[in-house]
Every structure is written in structure tokens, then in C-alpha cells.
Amino acid sequence: MMISAASALPAAPSRFRPVYLFLVLGLLLTQFAQAQQLRGVVIDQETNQVLPFASVSVPGTTLGTTTNTEGEFTLRVPSLPVTLLISELGHVRDTLRVTSAAEPIRVALSTANITLPEVKIGSYAFRLVDRAFRQLQRSYGKKFYGKAFYRQTTRIGGEPTELQEVVWNVKSTTARIEGTAIAQGRYAAKQSLTSFSNFSLYTKSYGLYDANADTTKSLALLSPNAVKNYLLELKGIVAGPDSTKGGIAEIDFETRPELTKYKAQGTVWIDVDSYKVVRYRMTTPNFTASTSNINQKFRNTKLDIEMSFQNSTEEIAPLEYMKVNLSAELTSPGKPATPLTVSSFTFFYDTSTTPTSIPYARVSVQDRDLEAIKSIKYNPEFWANNPVVKRTPVEDEVIQSFEKKGAFGTMVPKAAAKPDVRIDSNGRVVK
Numbered sequence: 312m313m314i315s316a317a318s319a320l321p322a323a324p325s326r327f328r329p330v331y332l333f334l335v336l337g338l339l340l341t342q343f344a345q346a347q348q349l350r351g352v353v354i355d356q357e358t359n360q361v362l363p364f365a366s367v368s369v370p371g372t373t374l375g376t377t378t379n380t381e382g383e384f385t386l387r388v389p390s391l392p393v394t395l396l397i398s399e400l401g402h403v404r405d406t407l408r409v410t411s412a413a414e415p416i417r418v419a420l421s422t423a424n425i426t427l428p429e430v431k432i433g434s435y436a437f438r439l440v441d442r443a444f445r446q447l448q449r450s451y452g453k454k455f456y457g458k459a460f461y462r463q464t465t466r467i468g469g470e471p472t473e474l475q476e477v478v479w480n481v482k483s484t485t486a487r488i489e490g491t492a493i494a495q496g497r498y499a500a501k502q503s504l505t506s507f508s509n510f511s512l513y514t515k516s517y518g519l520y521d522a523n524a525d526t527t528k529s530l531a532l533l534s535p536n537a538v539k540n541y542l543l544e545l546k547g548i549v550a551g552p553d554s555t556k557g558g559i560a561e562i563d564f565e566t567r568p569e570l571t572k573y574k575a576q577g578t579v580w581i582d583v584d585s586y587k588v589v590r591y592r593m594t595t596p597n598f599t600a601s602t603s604n605i606n607q608k609f610r611n612t613k614l615d616i617e618m619s620f621q622n623s624t625e626e627i628a629p630l631e632y633m634k635v636n637l638s639a640e641l642t643s644p645g646k647p648a649t650p651l652t653v654s655s656f657t658f659f660y661d662t663s664t665t666p667t668s669i670p671y672a673r674v675s676v677q678d679r680d681l682e683a684i685k686s687i688k689y690n691p692e693f694w695a696n697n698p699v700v701k702r703t704p705v706e707d708e709v710i711q712s713f714e715k716k717g718a719f720g721t722m723v724p725k726a727a728a729k730p731d732v733r734i735d736s737n738g739r740v741v742k
Contacts, residue, residue, distance in 0.1 A: 346387065346388070346389055346390070347387070347388055347390070347391050347412040348385060348386070348387045348388075348412060348698060349384075349385065349386045349387075349388060349393075349395075349409060349412050349416060350383075350384070350385050350412075350415045350416065351367075351383070351384055351415050351416030351417060351418060352378070352381075352382045352383050352384070352415065352416070352417055352418070353365040353367070353378050353382050353384065353397055353399065353418045353419075353420065354382060354417070354418070354419050354420075355402070355419070355420065355422065356419040356420060356421045356422070357421070357422060359419075361378070361381055361382025361383075362378060362382050362399045362402065362420065363378055363379065363380045363381070363382055364377050364378060364380075364399070364619065364632060365377065365378045365382070365384075365397060365398065365399035365402075365420070366396075366397070366398045366399065366621065366622045366631060367384045367386055367395055367396075367397050368395070368396050368621075368622070369386075369388060369393055369394065369395060369396070370394060370396050370406075373457075373660075373661055373662060373663055374386065374387075374388060375621070375660065376658075376660065376699075377631060377632055377658060385698045386698075387698050391409060391410055391411065391412065392408060392409060392410040393408075393409050394406055394407070394408050394409075395407045395408075395409060395416075395418075396622070397418050397420065398420075398622045399420055400549065400559065400580060400589060400590055400619075401422065401423055401549055402420035402421065402422055402423055403420060403421045403422070403423050403550070404420070404622065405418065405420055423549045423550045423558075424549075424550040435545055436543040436544065436545040436560070436562045437537060437538055437543055439545075439560050439562065439581045439583065439586065440532065440533065440537050440541075440543065440562065440564075440579070440581070441535075441537060442586040443533060443579075443581045443586045443587070443588050444520065444533040444534060444535070444537070445586070446585070446586040446587065446627075447485060447486050447519060447520040447533060447588070448520065448522075450484075450485045450626070450627040451484050451485060451486060451520060451522050452484075453484065453485060453627060453664070454482060454483070454484060454489070454664070454666070455482070455483045455484070455629040455630075455662050455663070455664060456480075456481075456482055456662070456663060456664070456665060456666060456667050456669075457480075457481060457483075457629075457659060457660060457661045457662035457663060458478060458479065458480060458481060458494065458659070458660055458661045458699075459478070459479045459481040459488075459491070459657050459658065459659045459660070460476070460477075460478050460657065460658045460660070460699050460700060461475075461476070461477045461478075461479060461511060461514065461655060461656070461657045462474075462475070462476050462655065462656050462657075462706070463475040463476075463507075463510055463511065463653065463654070463655040463680075464653070464654050464655075464706070464709060465503075465506065465507060465651070465652070465653050466651070466652045466653075466654075467503050467504055467505070467641070467649060467650075467651050468649050468650060468651075469650065470501075471501075471709040471712065471713075472500060472501050472503035472506070473498075473499075473500045473501075473503070473506050473507065474498070474499050474500070474709060474710065474713055475496075475497075475498045475680060475681075475684070476496065476497050476498075476694070476700065477493060477495065477496040477497075477511070477680070477683075477684065478493075478494045478495040478496070478699075479491040479492065479493055479494060480492040480493075480494050480667070480669045480671065481659065481671070482669075482671040483629060483630050483659070483662075484518075485620075485627045485628070485629070486518045486519040486520040486521075486533075486588075487516075487517065487518025487519065487520070487521065488514065488515050488516075488518070488630070488674070489671070489673070490671025490672055490673050490674075491515060491671060491672060491674075492669050492670060492671050492672060493683045493684070493686070493687055494687075495687060495690060495693050495694075496683065496684035496687050496689075497684065497689055497694060498680075498681055498684050499713035499714075501713075504607070504641060504649065505604070505607065505641065505651075507653055507680075508679050508680060508681060509676075509678050509679055509680050510635075510637070510653055510655060510680070511655065511678075511680050512674060512676065512678065513614070513616070513635045513655075514633050514635050514655055514657050515674035515678075516674045517616055517618075517633075517635070519531070519532075519533050519588060519591060519618065520533055520534075530566075530570075530573050532564055532575075532577075532579065532593075533579075533588070539567075540566060540567060540570055541564050541565065541566060541567060542564065542565050542566075542567055543562055543563070543564050544562065544563045544564075545560060545561070545562055546561040546562065546563055546578075547560075547561055548560050548561075548583065549561060549580075557582075557583035557584050558582075558583060559580050559581065559582055559583070559589055560580065560581045560582075560583050561578060561580055562578065562579050562580075562581065563576075563577070563578050564576065564577060564578070564579060565577075573595070573597055574595060574596055574597060575593055575594065575595040575597070576593070576594055576595075577591070577592045577593035577594055578590075578591075578592050579591050579592075585626060587620065587626075587627065587628060588618075588620060589619070589620055589622075590617070590618065590619045590620070591616075591617065591618045591619075592615075592616070592617045592618075593615070593616050593617075594613060594614070594615050594616075595613070595614050596612060596613055596614075597614070598612040598613070598614045598637060598639070599612075604643075606643045606644055607641060607642070607643050608641075608642045608643070609639045609640070609641060609642075609651075610639065610640050610642055610648070611638075611639060611640050612637065612638070612639040613637070613638050613639070614635070614636070614637050615634070615635070615636040615637075615638075616633070616634070616635050617632075617633065617634040617635075618630065618632075618633050619631045619632050619633075621659075621662070629659065629662045630659045630662075631658075631659055632656065632657060632658050632659065633655075633656075633657040634654075634655065634656050634657075635654075635655045636652065636653070636654045636655070637651075637652065637653040637654075638650070638651070638652045639651050639652075658699070660699060
């Protein structure tokens, strides 16, 4: 005997059914009315310039987002009024009480004061980096669980040729992604000179610290070898929101000239009280690439990696976003060099410390992004209506160009064979 969903529920006495129905409808309408989607922009108070990747969150909850490259944000909250916490490195964070979602929110952050401490020559910067490394060692055992939205765009000769968007269930630490499980994905491409099949390897595998690595041989900035391998310069201390605390130290770094096998330079921001790494940015030319087409070569390669951690008063904080960008020139005999860029952005959200039963997989050089996307049924409604997938105007143009061709789906129709770029554990691209 088949039982419908309606008949499986106990029937209410006839004289109470209208009241019961009105109560249910009333509760649903109340919940619908209370849920609000906030829109806004974050700018610099003095220059009126937009602030990309500023943090917008609801204190005491896991609700939060970051502004896009146009300084815009959207955030869905269960009810109003609500208090938002807005922060951006180099600016004084602020709170805003929101009582209506009818109009876009405009938030202006003032520039934070920057000072240099009396102890500013060499040793202080190295001491902060060393203590940040020790702090990562101590806190590495704490795990975070949530979701991450990953977008990757390939451009050859300035023309978008490949677009990939994925939502992962993600397990992370205070220094890196530890494991992922794909939840949603889509891919689109145009016929081009080459394509990338596992560029997400860099996002999934790069970290500030790895408990399984031999730190005595590490070339990472945050290791016991910072003095031996790096030159450091303290640029200043950015004043924090609490005047009783020291603020955020901005430290430029570069590998020493005598270190010939590996080159890197960048900036790290460290909380001078907690020794938390707040943000990290690094550039390296150490990207050796080749394609399955023996006539194609990469030259003048540059890899940029940026990591930012959530603004939290806790002793440690989870990842907020990661950016990985590759730029190079693709050459072939008798033809002019073609500029190539691969850009990826990963935003972490719904993060908590509550473990899940999701089978997170560690990154492997055998991973193939498109195979993972192919295993997931394409859901166009998810991409059309998900506020997390907030796009900048430039990205929107790219997406629309693919959508007009009907290119999106679990997988695009099989095209003619083309060189396939794959990355091994040493960062080299192989067949």
C-alpha cells in the first residue's frame, strides 16, 4: 500500500483545521518576512575609493562575507535589526546597526594610524615571524569545518577561454586547507591553445605551515629558518580597534640573494599581541611549466598567492579567502608570445568548529578538477540564486559570454584535443 505524505500525517479535528492552517501559514510568512538580504558597499572615508575584500560579519554568529573587487557585498540575515561588524586591514573596523534592507548600505572606514616602534631594526620583525610560526605550531591541531566557493578563470591573449566554479565542503586548519569534498560545480570553455586541469592544486595544497613537513629543511617564511633564508623589513604597525593593544605589524620579506634555488617576496601581517597571521601575500617566479604540446613553452612565469584570515577576537582564526594567480607567456616556434593568466579566488563561509561526517579528501597530484565537476549533476538554480556566488562586473561579463553559448553544464561537449596542463608535487606542469 502506498502512503502519501499528506496521509502519513495525523489528521487534525475538523473544527481546528482552519486555525491550524492559518497558524502554519502565519509562521511561514513570519519567517519569510524576517529573512532579509542586505546589500551594500564599503569605501575609504577619506578617498571614497571602494575597499575590496573587506570583511562584513554578524558578531557572535557564523554569518559573514567579504566585499568583491568593487567593494560590494550581499549578506542574508535571518531577521532585523542586526549589528554588522565591518573591517579591512589598514582601516579602523566599525559596527553598524541595520534596521531596514530597503536601501543599499554605505559604510565608510577611516584609515588606521601607522606607527613604527622604537625597536624597529631587524630583530623585532624576525621575533614576530618566529612567534607567529610557534603560534601556528601550537594551534595547528584545531580544525574548522564549512564551505568554500572557488572560481577559476583562464585568459589567453586577454580573452577568457576557461571558467570553473566549485563549492567545496572543506576542512581546514589555522594555516591551510586539509581536505575537501565537492558539493557543486560547473565548467565552461572555448577552443584555445591550452587549458588547465588541476590548477586548484595550488589552493588546496599551499599553506603557511605543515605539521608533516620537515621544518629543519623548510624554505617557508614561517619556519625555524627565517633568519637563514629571508630578509625582513618592518614597514609599520597598523593601529588595532582596541587602543590597549599593539595592533598589526606589516612586514615585507624576500629570500636572501644566496638562496638561488627558490625566490620569493611578499608581505605578512601579524598581530603583535596574539602573533596570529592576519594576512599573507607572496610572489614567486618558481613556476616551471610545460604542456603536452612539445612545441609550446612557458616563460616569464609569476605565481602570486594571498591568504587572509577571519577577523576574530579568538586566539586563532579560520581562513577567510585565498587568491592564487599565475601569469606567463605561452610561446611556440615562429609565433609571437601570447600572454596567459590563470586567476582563482576561494571564499570560505559557514565555518565552525563542529565536526561533520563528510568524507574530506586530501589533495593529490592525481586530482583532476573537471573529473570532479563531471561527477556532480549540474544545478543551474543553485548558481542563479546563491548569494555566495556574488560576482564583480568583470566576472559577470565573462560568465554571460559563456552562458550565451550554452557552455555551462556538468561538462562541455567534447572538443578537439588540445594541450592539457597538469601540475606535479614539485609545482611542475607535466603531461
